[in-house]
Amino acid sequence: MALVYIGLGSNLSNPLQQIHLAVAALTQIQSSKLNQVSSLYFSRPMGPQDQPDYMNAVASLTTNLSPLTLLDELQTIENKAGRLRKDNRWGARILDLDILLFDNDIIDNERLTVPHYGLELREFVLLPLAEISPTLSLPNGKSVLSLSQNIETNGLKIHSKLR
Ligand code: ROI
Numbered sequence: 001m002a003l004v005y006i007g008l009g010s011n012l013s014n015p016l017q018q019i020h021l022a023v024a025a026l027t028q029i030q031s032s033k034l035n036q037v038s039s040l041y042f043s044r045p046m047g048p049q050d051q052p053d054y055m056n057a058v059a060s061l062t063t064n065l066s067p068l069t070l071l072d073e074l075q076t077i078e079n080k081a082g083r084l085r086k087d088n089r090w091g092a093r094i095l096d097l098d099i100l101l102f103d104n105d106i107i108d109n110e111r112l113t114v115p116h117y118g119l120e121l122r123e124f125v126l127l128p129l130a131e132i133s134p135t136l137s138l139p140n141g142k143s144v145l146s147l148s149q150n151i152e153t154n155g156l157k158i159h160s161k162l163r
Pocket of ligand 1: 008009010043044045046047054056089090091092096124
């Protein structure tokens with residue numbers, strides 16, 4: 001079994017509902033078990049500012065799936081939410097499900113980069129991650145808690161508990 005952390009994000013089509021539906025969908029992934037879900041956070045857009053604020057959360061999952069099979073499952077959930085793959089990289093999106101960490105694995109291929117390239121730079125990933133796993137370290141040895149305490153919070157605020 002691998003321990004995986006997944007970042008959830010939405011800023012279109014009722015983000016609150018999108019994140020709730022996505023959490024429900026995560027519980028249905030084959031050969032996997034949803035462990036923890038962070039609070040739901042409001043965050044300011046990273047990238048172009050002419051888009052709505054985001055809602056973000058982080059979940060942990062244990063899985064017997066391979067990284068790419070898990071990625072297929074997450075993309076199926078995104079597609080069912082109405083996410084268009086051709087969406088521009090830095091633009092608004094209905095639902096984004098990112099594999100942040102997959103055990104201590106380092107993965108780098110055309111489809112998948114783990115740890116997620118933005119992990120250490122994004123308050124909307126680090127704070128929810130530290131909330132559910134304060135003792136976690138990244139494969140490079142850095143403490144998630146200390147990263148989260150040293151990053152600019154950029155107005156991030158807790159909206160609600162998810163479960
Ligand atoms: N900004 C925020 N606040 N939250 C996100 O999930 C998010 N996702 C993205 C970009 C466009 C980089 N900005 C984001 O993909």
